[in-house]
Each structure stands twice: as C-alpha cells, then as structure tokens.
Amino acid sequence: MQPKSNIVHLPVYQPGKPIEDVKRELGLTEVIKLASNENPFGCSELAKAAAIKELDQVHLYPDGGSVELGAELARALGVNTDQLIFGTGSSDIILMLARAFLAPGDETIMADETFSQYKHNAEVENARIIEVPLKEGKHDLPAMLAKITERTKIVWVCNPNNPTGTIVTKPELSAFLSQVPKHVLVVLDEAYCEFVVDPEYPDGLELLSEHRNLVLLRTFSKIYGLSSMRIGYGVGHPDVIRFINQVREPFNTSRMAQAAAKAAIGDKAFVERCRQENAAGIAYLSDRFEKLGLPYFPAHGNFILVDVKRPSTEVFDALLRKGIITRPRWTYYPTYIRVSIGTQEQNEKFIAALEQVLQESAVHG
Numbered sequence: 001m002q003p004k005s006n007i008v009h010l011p012v013y014q015p016g017k018p019i020e021d022v023k024r025e026l027g028l029t030e031v032i033k034l035a036s037n038e039n040p041f042g043c044s045e046l047a048k049a050a051a052i053k054e055l056d057q058v059h060l061y062p063d064g065g066s067v068e069l070g071a072e073l074a075r076a077l078g079v080n081t082d083q084l085i086f087g088t089g090s091s092d093i094i095l096m097l098a099r100a101f102l103a104p105g106d107e108t109i110m111a112d113e114t115f116s117q118y119k120h121n122a123e124v125e126n127a128r129i130i131e132v133p134l135k136e137g138k139h140d141l142p143a144m145l146a147k148i149t150e151r152t153k154i155v156w157v158c159n160p161n162n163p164t165g166t167i168v169t170k171p172e173l174s175a176f177l178s179q180v181p182k183h184v185l186v187v188l189d190e191a192y193c194e195f196v197v198d199p200e201y202p203d204g205l206e207l208l209s210e211h212r213n214l215v216l217l218r219t220f221s222k223i224y225g226l227s228s229m230r231i232g233y234g235v236g237h238p239d240v241i242r243f244i245n246q247v248r249e250p251f252n253t254s255r256m257a258q259a260a261a262k263a264a265i266g267d268k269a270f271v272e273r274c275r276q277e278n279a280a281g282i283a284y285l286s287d288r289f290e291k292l293g294l295p296y297f298p299a300h301g302n303f304i305l306v307d308v309k310r311p312s313t314e315v316f317d318a319l320l321r322k323g324i325i326t327r328p329r330w331t332y333y334p335t336y337i338r339v340s341i342g343t344q345e346q347n348e349k350f351i352a353a354l355e356q357v358l359q360e361s362a363v364h365g
Helices: 019-026 045-057 067-077 090-101 116-124 141-146 170-179 204-208 238-245 255-266 268-292 312-321 344-364
Strands: 084-087 107-111 128-132 152-158 185-189 214-219 232-236 303-307 336-340
Touching: 019 312, 045 255, 067 084, 067 255, 084 090, 084 238, 090 116, 090 152, 090 185, 090 214, 090 232, 090 238, 107 116, 116 128, 116 152, 141 152, 141 170, 170 204, 204 214, 204 232, 214 238, 232 238, 268 303, 268 344, 312 336, 312 344
Parallel strands: 107 128, 107 152, 152 185, 185 214
Antiparallel strands: 084 232, 214 232, 303 336
C-alpha cells in the first residue's frame, strides 16, 4: 500500500517531552515541564466542576454543533454564532482551513519560523509553501505582502508568534490587511492573545467587520488551562465559517470539553490572575537572562525564546538531567531554547538549573 507521495517524508509533530517519560528514563522524582506552553496554574475550578458533571452523560454523543458553548462564546466576544467554528484545539481549525481552501499547486504564505502546523497541513494538501524570513523575530508583513500572487490562497500570521513570542502591532496589521487582495484569506492565529498586556497589540475581533477575508484562531488550551480537553475555535465571516464547517468531522469536540470551555469563559477572575502571574514571570526571567548575558526576544505570550549561546540540544539535554524540560531545535535559531513561563517557584528552579548548566559547559568547554 502506498500513501500520497507528498506525505511520505513529512515529519510527525513532536510535542514537548512528557513528565512521566523523563521520570522513568532518568530516575527522577521531580520534573518541571516548561516545554509546551501549558498553564502552570491549572484551569478554573468552575471548568473542572463542569467537566466532571458531564461524566454522567459520557454514553451520549456531544452536541455536534456546540450550540450552548457557541451561544456563550458569541456573547462574550460580541459576535454572532454563525461566525464561530469549534475544533479539537485551534490546530484542528488549521487542518480544516487547509482542507477547505488549499488545492494542489495553490500558494500559501507564512513566516519561516512559526507554528509548524501551518506548513504541515499545507504540505498534506500539496500546496506550494512560501516562507518569508522573520525580521528581528517578528513577521515581516510588507515582505509577506510582496509575495502574494493570483495563486495565493492563505496567509498565516501568528500573533504572538510561536516560538519567538513577538507581536505585530495594530497599525502594522491594519496596514497589511488593507492591502491584502480580497481573494486571499488571512488567518490570524491568536492562541496566546489573552496573555498580552502591550497596548499596541491588535484585537483581531475589532478587525473582523472591516475584512471579510480574515479568520481568527483562538484556543482554550493556553490561558484557560484546558490543553488535554482539546478545544479551540475560529472566528470569521459567516460565509467563510460555512466553508470550513463543510469539512469538519462530526462530533469533533467532546461533551466534557464543551462544558469546561463554557464554564471557563465566565471565570474572568481566573484569567486575569493568570495574566498577571504570567507577566510577573516574564519580567523575572527577562531580568535573569539579562544578568546572565543571554539575548532573548521580547515575550508577549507565555514563553520566552532565549539564546543560550550553545547548541540548543546540548543545553536541553543537560537541563533534562536536572529535571527541567524545555524546547530546543529551532531551524533558524539553533542556539535558542524556548521556555514556558511557570510558577515563580518553577521559574526560580529553571534559572538555578540553567546557571549550573552554563557554568558546567564553560568549565568543560
């Protein structure tokens, strides 16, 4: 049996190394995972209770249209329910977008170091991928605009960008969108938007009414702390959402996920606390990196990409042996590791371990 020729050499997505694996492999009792941009503060107690309550209905299919969740989210965002689509994380919406809009030979534009699933799903659909280099870690929107042709179907903009954590500002994004041809879909991935405190950061929701060719991606995996529930959503013009819905798998989100997400929306105090704690964590790590003389990109999500001035895999392995899981192997930043913001205690333990690793490396180097 032979698969499609264009998928044979595709890499399989590599998530952050699981805590259980590290404990077993290295014989450690304490492991801190700062690799997958998860919320170290867990999730809302309201969301947890709502999910547990749904266990009594586990024998029934979920609401295939996520009607109750959609109504609650639409009220919270100030949009109509026909502007929303749900998936098993925003990565599922990325898959649906590629399936709905990309045919073999179509062109799609993205940054050269950004969330890998844009490229992966475009490759599955045998589209032609145009990668535009980041400029000081940021999306180079004018350069991306210059690459648009009649064959361009989708432009992907991750804001904040994963893995660099940088943002494009509201004026930059507005100027870009005003020049993108109407036949081109712009996908604005705002998975980390709730963490951003910079006043220059654009709210994609404010731009939707002006641009019918704009789709937002958001998720309950990050600040809401529902990563294992696998639920995210897209927001766009009803016509675009209808096209995406036509390729959505039936019952693609669970009863527990829908209930937890619905409850999470209402717990604004939890979200605000997580935003403040995350901002404090960014400030702490940034200060420590500066004291260590390590360059880093300004962080706006819940992670920092820092230059450890050594091959990232070496530092990753050394940190792993000390029970700290980070994320190495960035194509255009081979000496950088991405570290998620943890609790203050976790952040301090990471810095202590990093200092030891760097000292040991200097001695042996």
